[in-house]
Amino acid sequence: MLARHYIGESWKHGLLIIGALIVLIPFYMMVSMSLKSQQEIQSISGGLVGAQEIQTFPVCTKHGYTEEVCTMRPYKYNFWFAFKKAPIPRYLMNGLIVTISIFLIQVLIALPCSYALAKLRFKGREFVFSMVLFCLLIPVHAIALPLYVMLAKAGLVDTYAALIIPWTISVFGIFLMRQFFMTVPDELIDAARMDGMGEYSIVWKVMLPVAIPALLAFAIFSVVAHWNDYFWPRIVITGNRDLFTPPLGIREFRGGIDSDEFGPMMASIVTVTIPLIVAFIVAQKRFVEGITMTGMK
Amino acid sequence: MGTISLKNINKSFGSTEVLKQLSLDIQDGEFLTLVGPSGCGKSTLLKIIAGLEQQNSGDVIIDDKNVNSTRASKRDLAMVFQSYALYPHLTVRKNLETPLKLRDYSFVERLPLIGNFVPSRKEKKKSIDDLVFKTSETLKITELLDRKPGQLSGGQRQRAALGRAMVREPVAFLMDEPLSNLDAALRVHMRSELSELHNSLKTTFIYVTHDQAEALTMSTRMAVMIDGELLQLDTPSEVYNNPSSLRVAEFVGSPKINTFAAQIGSDGSVEFMGIKLERKFNTNSQKALVAVRPEHLEITKDSNKPAFEATVSYRENLGSDIFYHVQVDQSDSKIIVRGSPQVGLISNGETVRISPSHAEAMLFETSGERIR
Numbered sequence: 001m002l003a004r005h006y007i008g009e010s011w012k013h014g015l016l017i018i019g020a021l022i023v024l025i026p027f028y029m030m031v032s033m034s035l036k037s038q039q040e041i042q043s044i045s046g047g048l049v050g051a052q053e054i055q056t057f058p059v060c061t062k063h064g065y066t067e068e069v070c071t072m073r074p075y076k077y078n079f080w081f082a083f084k085k086a087p088i089p090r091y092l093m094n095g096l097i098v099t100i101s102i103f104l105i106q107v108l109i110a111l112p113c114s115y116a117l118a119k120l121r122f123k124g125r126e127f128v129f130s131m132v133l134f135c136l137l138i139p140v141h142a143i144a145l146p147l148y149v150m151l152a153k154a155g156l157v158d159t160y161a162a163l164i165i166p167w168t169i170s171v172f173g174i175f176l177m178r179q180f181f182m183t184v185p186d187e188l189i190d191a192a193r194m195d196g197m198g199e200y201s202i203v204w205k206v207m208l209p210v211a212i213p214a215l216l217a218f219a220i221f222s223v224v225a226h227w228n229d230y231f232w233p234r235i236v237i238t239g240n241r242d243l244f245t246p247p248l249g250i251r252e253f254r255g256g257i258d259s260d261e262f263g264p265m266m267a268s269i270v271t272v273t274i275p276l277i278v279a280f281i282v283a284q285k286r287f288v289e290g291i292t293m294t295g296m297k
Numbered sequence: 298m299g300t301i302s303l304k305n306i307n308k309s310f311g312s313t314e315v316l317k318q319l320s321l322d323i324q325d326g327e328f329l330t331l332v333g334p335s336g337c338g339k340s341t342l343l344k345i346i347a348g349l350e351q352q353n354s355g356d357v358i359i360d361d362k363n364v365n366s367t368r369a370s371k372r373d374l375a376m377v378f379q380s381y382a383l384y385p386h387l388t389v390r391k392n393l394e395t396p397l398k399l400r401d402y403s404f405v406e407r408l409p410l411i412g413n414f415v416p417s418r419k420e421k422k423k424s425i426d427d428l429v430f431k432t433s434e435t436l437k438i439t440e441l442l443d444r445k446p447g448q449l450s451g452g453q454r455q456r457a458a459l460g461r462a463m464v465r466e467p468v469a470f471l472m473d474e475p476l477s478n479l480d481a482a483l484r485v486h487m488r489s490e491l492s493e494l495h496n497s498l499k500t501t502f503i504y505v506t507h508d509q510a511e512a513l514t515m516s517t518r519m520a521v522m523i524d525g526e527l528l529q530l531d532t533p534s535e536v537y538n539n540p541s542s543l544r545v546a547e548f549v550g551s552p553k554i555n556t557f558a559a560q561i562g563s564d565g566s567v568e569f570m571g572i573k574l575e576r577k578f579n580t581n582s583q584k585a586l587v588a589v590r591p592e593h594l595e596i597t598k599d600s601n602k603p604a605f606e607a608t609v610s611y612r613e614n615l616g617s618d619i620f621y622h623v624q625v626d627q628s629d630s631k632i633i634v635r636g637s638p639q640v641g642l643i644s645n646g647e648t649v650r651i652s653p654s655h656a657e658a659m660l661f662e663t664s665g666e667r668i669r
Contacts (some may be wrong), residue, residue, distance in 0.1 A: 056623035187473075190349050191382035195461075196370030209386035 029272070034266035037074035041262050057081070059261050078263035079271070082253075085264060088271055090242065091249035095272075096231075097160060098245055099226045102167045103219055110173035110218075111211070116205045117174070118181035119189055129178070135171040143229070148235055158243060162236035167226060173218050178212040181207060182268060216283055227276055246272040298360045299325045299468040301346060308341055315341050316352070316525045323469075328495050328502045329442040332512040333522035334548065339505045342522070343471050346503065348372050360468060370399070375462035376471040379478060383446040389441040389457045390429060396465050397425045432464045435494075437585035438621045452483050459494070465521040466487065469501035474513065488514050509549050521545050543586065552591050552613075552620055559587040559660070567660060570605040570627065575655045580668045586661045591620060593657035594634040596649045604652035607632070609643055613638035623649065 010237045028048075034042050036050035052073045060070035060081060072080070079222075082088060116122070117129050147166050156162045165213075185208065208215075231248040237243045244252075250272060253265040301323040308316040315338040323329050344350035346357060348369035357364050359639045364372050375396070382421045383392050398407060405411065406418040433439040436456045446454055455475060457523040462470055476484045476491075492515050495502050506512055518529045529541045540546035546554050559569035561584070565577040570589045578585075597604055607623035610631070619636035621643060634651055636643065643649060660668040 185380050185382065187378040187380050187382040190347075190385070191376065191378060191461075192384075193349060193369045194347060194374070194376045195396040206384060206639070209384075212386075 023052060030266050030269055033262050034078050034270045035075040036263065037077075038142070038261055038263055059116060074263060078267035082264040082267040082271065086249055086252045086268065087241070088249060088268055091244050091246045092272070092275065094160075094243060095227055095246045096275075098163045101160070101164045103222045105164070105168040105219075106170040106173050107215065109169055111202050111208060112176050112200070113174045114177035115207055117178045117197075119184075119186070120199075132171050132174050132178075136175060144232070144235060151236060157236055158238055158240045160243065162232055163243070163245070166232070170218075170222065173222065176218050177214060180211055184210055194220045220280065220283065223278060223279070240265055273290050299323075300333075300360055301469060301501065301503070302358045303342075303346070304356040304358065306342070306345060306357070307353045308338070308345060308350070309353055314525060316345075319355070319522075319525070319527050321520060321527060321530065323501060323503060324396040325636075326499050326501055328492070328504065328515060328517045330512040330516035330519040331503065331505045331522055332509055332519055332549075333507065335507050337522045338525040339507075339522050340473055341474055343376075343503065343505045347374055347376050347471050364452065373465075373468050374471055375465050375467040375469075377458050377462050377475045378471065379474040381475075381478075382448070383454060383457055383461070385446050388443050388445055389433075389438065389449070389460070391459060392446070393429045393432060393442075393460050393464050394425055396461060397428060400465065428464050428466075432460045435463070435497075451479050452487065455479060455487060463498075467500070469503060470504065472504045474506055474508075475504075477506070478506070484511075503653050509551065513549070521548060523548065540659070541667055543588065543661040545666075546588050546659065546661070550590055552633040554588045554590050555594065556661075557587045557589070557630075557632075559585050561585055570625070572603045572605065572653065574658055576658075578660050578668050580660075580662075582662055582668075584663055585654075585668060586663060588659045588661060589653045589657060591633045592635045593654040594632070595652050595654065596621070596636060596640050597633060597652045598640070598641065598650070599652075600650070602650075602652040604650040606648055607634075607651055607656060609645055609647050609649060612643070612645060623651065 033049075035048070035052075036046050037053070037055065040046035040050040048277070052075060054071060054073055056067055057073045057077050060077070061067055063084075070077075075124050117125060117132070151157055151162045156165070181294050183242070188206065188210070189202055192206045197205065227245075228247060230251075233243075233245045237245075237248060250265070250268055253261075253268055303319060304322045306316050306319045307314075316335060319338075319342065331342060333339050345352045348357075348364065348367060352365075359372060359374075383389075384395065387395070400423075401421050402412070403415075406415045406421070412418055416618065429442075429647040430439070433442055436457045436459060438453065438460060441449060441453055441457065446457065449457065451612055455478075458475070476487050479487060480539055488511060491502075491504075495515075504511070504516065516533055518530060519533050519536055521528045521536060523544050531539075531546045536545065536549055540549065543556070547556075557569040559567050561567055561578065561580060565579055567574040567576075567578055567585065567587065574587070605625065605627065607625045609621050610624050611622040615620065619642070621634045621636055622631055623634055624631055626648075632651075662668060
């Protein structure tokens with residue numbers, strides 16, 4: 001009986017492990033390649049970290065550095081050269097500026113909208129909400145061209161504004177927050193009104209703190225999507241390297257004379273991925289807490 | 298001062314009429330209960346008084362001032378909600394401070410950081426702190442001030458919600474079923490506490506409940522509302538002993554009042570279940586309903602008393618009282634009788650003789666109006 005129980009369980013676990021491996025192997029490859037030398041990568045040898053033999057890297061010397069400078073262990077070289085070759089800190093900062101601005105403005109717009117859609121009674125509310133749902137169905141790529149033309153006419157191509165403005169109104173955010181606000185009891189809002197709060201105070205001083213868990217969930221969606229977005233920055237950032245977001249920055253490593261040098265490329269990818277993973281691990285606890293939030297009643 | 302009067306209030310949501318031409322005068326310092334079955338419009342009426350809901354027509358007058366177009370916060374009323382509606386992200390202290398800060402601080406003083414540098418704020422902060430402390434002492438929640446609502450038990454949250462209403466020292470308290478989320482024992486306890494609080498504050502209380510026990514125990518006057526109409530407004534004992542209509546009689550009192558079909562003679566004498574009432578009534582109707590409360594029906598062994606026979610179908614033992622659900626032999630109606638200790642326990646299936654108390658029997662038209 002017990003043995004059969006374990007067999008049944010291990011069956012499920014085996015399946016889940018296979019699923020987890022499919023997701024994790026690319027990450028393993030990325031980390032491993034960012035540590036190993038070019039020869040080890042190409043011969044698929046050396047396990048996770050490789051032999052880490054001190055050597056002189058030819059691509060480095062080709063870039064005009066002395067042989068002395070270019071002699072070091074592979075893991076050090078990969079990261080050092082990645083930062084030498086492209087202004088990665090600048091890309092990271094751009095990514096930070098863009099994603100944070102997008103998220104803050106999205107919240108600024110979505111909260112009052114969703115509050116009105118969830119809690120205020122006005123004519124045409126259902127219609128407006130159905131329009132929100134309709135907008136959820138429009139794929140970004142379908143409207144990319146008109147958006148680009150509009151931004152170009154406004155002279156905003158190659159600016160932060162072009163990266164941020166198109167995303168400031170998030171229908172998904174409005175929808176998500178509206179669904180959450182529907183679960184907030186009306187009495188809480190009535191109590192705030194009795195206390196003398198205006199509708200805007202209610203949104204920012206009552207609904208916002210109550211909605212933190214939902215906002216956190218939305219933040220993960222929003223930040224991940226725009227941090228990783230390659231499509232839109234590729235369209236509106238045409239030449240100015242100073243405005244490159246991390247995904248555009250990684251592209252720097254592709255092509256050119258040393259196109260096949262994977263070590264520094266993977267090192268740059270690791271650098272770009274780490275902030276998101278760290279952010280998720282930090283937020284994870286609150287995120288899970290948020291889902292099981294029961295402080296309302 | 299805290300007189301509130303409502304004049305011809307009408308309210309409908311879409312095509313459903315919730316309140317119909319409702320008028321009500323509430324005196325200063327009174328504990329008035331709005332009681333009625335759920336969906337009778339009592340909560341809506343409370344929201345109209347509070348200013349959270351706008352009536353379709355009619356006037357709300359607080360202290361001789363028409364407040365129809367006054368915002369909820371400017372009416373100087375405080376409300377306690379069923380779900381307490383404490384701000385979940387703030388400590389009890391902050392919850393209590395919020396209404397005071399919003400009322401007393403100017404816009405600049407409320408600003409974060411900058412507000413701290415406005416000199417007048419310091420003095421106001423002091424008076425707010427004093428008020429919060431005084432209120433928390435009254436309600437015995439001083440040691441809970443730094444906790445968040447999520448860390449409190451139901452009764453403690455109830456007190457905190459009361460506190461948030463009390464700090465403002467409003468002209469009247471509005472309470473929307475504040476005890477219905479508590480367990481039975483705590484509810485009974487809070488009833489007496491609320492009554493004591495009312496006695497010491499001497500402020501007008503308007504209390505909405507569907508629980509007639511709360512209405513009967515706490516209020517100075519109770520307003521019975523059914524289907525959006527105010528049926529009777531009187532002291533609890535008057536409403537219980539002298540209901541103005543059958544609907545009131547049936548709603549107030551637990552177990553429910555018993556009704557019997559009755560014939561009225563040409564001389565005004567009333568006969569039901571083969572029993573002739575001693576009193577005579579002045580009415581032209583031929584048929585009427587006699588209503589007798591369970592405690593005014595007696596199970597008797599005295600064969601001289603006028604009585605009718607019935608079979609006990611169910612015994613309900615409440616400890617202090619025993620109620621018998623009996624099947625009347627002559628008809629198919631079921632009635633409820635309160636057992637008396639002299640008779641002793643009666644088991645199911647036994648036949649008993651039931652004799653009504655003549656003085657307490659009430660007569661109603663078949664349409665429901667009282668015949669006196």
